Amino acid sequence: MIYWRIFLAFFIPNILGYGGGPASIPLVEHEVVGKYGWMTTQEFSEVVAIGNSLPGPIATKMAGYIGYTEGGILGSFIAMFATIAPTLILMIGMMAILLKYKDSPEVKNLSKFIRPIIAVLLGFMTIQFAQESVIGLGMWSSIILIAASLLLLVKFKVHPAFVILLALIYGAITG
Amino acid sequence: MKNKSKRPGRVLQRDISIAFFRSGILGFGGGPSSIPLVHQEVVKKYGWMDEDEFGDTLALANTLPGPINTKMAGYIGYRIAGIWGCLNAIIVSVIPTVLMMILLLGLIQKYKDIPKVQNMSIAVIPVVAVLLGQLTWDFIKKSGESLGWLKALLLIVLSTVLIEVLHIHPAIVILACIVLVFAPLLKRRKKI
Numbered sequence: 001m002i003y004w005r006i007f008l009a010f011f012i013p014n015i016l017g018y019g020g021g022p023a024s025i026p027l028v029e030h031e032v033v034g035k036y037g038w039m040t041t042q043e044f045s046e047v048v049a050i051g052n053s054l055p056g057p058i059a060t061k062m063a064g065y066i067g068y069t070e071g072g073i074l075g076s077f078i079a080m081f082a083t084i085a086p087t088l089i090l091m092i093g094m095m096a097i098l099l100k101y102k103d104s105p106e107v108k109n110l111s112k113f114i115r116p117i118i119a120v121l122l123g124f125m126t127i128q129f130a131q132e133s134v135i136g137l138g139m140w141s142s143i144i145l146i147a148a149s150l151l152l153l154v155k156f157k158v159h160p161a162f163v164i165l166l167a168l169i170y171g172a173i174t175g
Numbered sequence: 176m177k178n179k180s181k182r183p184g185r186v187l188q189r190d191i192s193i194a195f196f197r198s199g200i201l202g203f204g205g206g207p208s209s210i211p212l213v214h215q216e217v218v219k220k221y222g223w224m225d226e227d228e229f230g231d232t233l234a235l236a237n238t239l240p241g242p243i244n245t246k247m248a249g250y251i252g253y254r255i256a257g258i259w260g261c262l263n264a265i266i267v268s269v270i271p272t273v274l275m276m277i278l279l280l281g282l283i284q285k286y287k288d289i290p291k292v293q294n295m296s297i298a299v300i301p302v303v304a305v306l307l308g309q310l311t312w313d314f315i316k317k318s319g320e321s322l323g324w325l326k327a328l329l330l331i332v333l334s335t336v337l338i339e340v341l342h343i344h345p346a347i348v349i350l351a352c353i354v355l356v357f358a359p360l361l362k363r364r365k366k367i
Contacts, residue, residue: 064273175294
């Protein structure tokens with residue numbers, strides 16, 4: 001039963017996540033934190049942070065890890081399978097049809113029209129994490145950390161992995 | 176259709192492992208950032224596909240939902256070496272980093288009762304908020320550019336109301352959107 005739930009929790013976000021791996025993050029959060037309660041928002045944020053610091057595709061990294069915590073090695077494989085297989089099979093199986101309709105305006109429009117919805121989901125997740133940060137760290141520390149990481153990430157284009165490392169050091173020193 | 180490479184069997188599988196391991200392990204910042212690396216291996220280094228075919232593959236992968244990197248790896252692996260090539264490419268691009276992730280987070284979980292470690296995991300939250308904020312802005316900007324700002328804003332407001340105010344599951348909102356986008360295609364079909 002848990003394996004079926006793991007499968008669903010990753011199948012739904014990825015079959016609907018238009019716009020690559022990152023687009024599926026808020027949908028995964030909806031299932032993992034909201035629906036099944038497997039993790040708290042803070043635990044999920046650790047997964048996103050570590051996932052962002054490590055190389056490789058983000059969606060499968062998160063699926064592999066969350067599947068592992070909920071259902072061991074088999075759970076990990078099921079989560080990754082649910083993430084990767086359905087759309088890959090679609091791609092291989094429907095290659096001929098897809099090539100034929102690739103230029104039709106409807107197909108081209110699809111990810112364009114889904115994008116704003118993903119933006120909304122990501123936006124609310126951002127707000128949720130900011131709130132969580134204020135609860136955990138207090139207003140001032142949160143503002144300082146948010147401003148500092150904004151500056152480093154956006155202005156100085158520092159790699160996210162380094163910024164997360166700096167935050168970890170900051171946490172260790174002030175803790 | 177398959178095995179366009181001059182290298183046969185085992186050597187080809189080894190090359191596939193090397194190509195997708197390299198592009199996976201060096202692609203920081205999620206799937207899309209590794210696309211140029213995949214291009215480097217598949218088109219420039221091994222010559223498994225020409226520019227046009229790679230472009231087509233990328234366009235198709237973009238049209239379908241789900242993670243882009245594994246879709247590309249799986250499809251390209253299948254195209255050049257059948258089902259084993261597909262599995263090979265996926266395994267080498269996914270497994271190494273998942274293992275790293277399980278190890279690292281396991282370490283954090285193990286020591287999470289130490290206050291310093293607790294504080295470390297709290298300090299990460301605002302950084303993740305900023306990263307997500309950046310991603311949000313990316314998606315908003317791209318929506319505005321591709322749909323026009325009026326349409327994009329309308330869709331944003333509408334889905335905000337549906338998802339956050341009326342608490343409709345995002346999956347249903349996305350499915351409804353897919354149906355609406357394809358409606359004109361079906362209408363056209365009926366007329367013919």
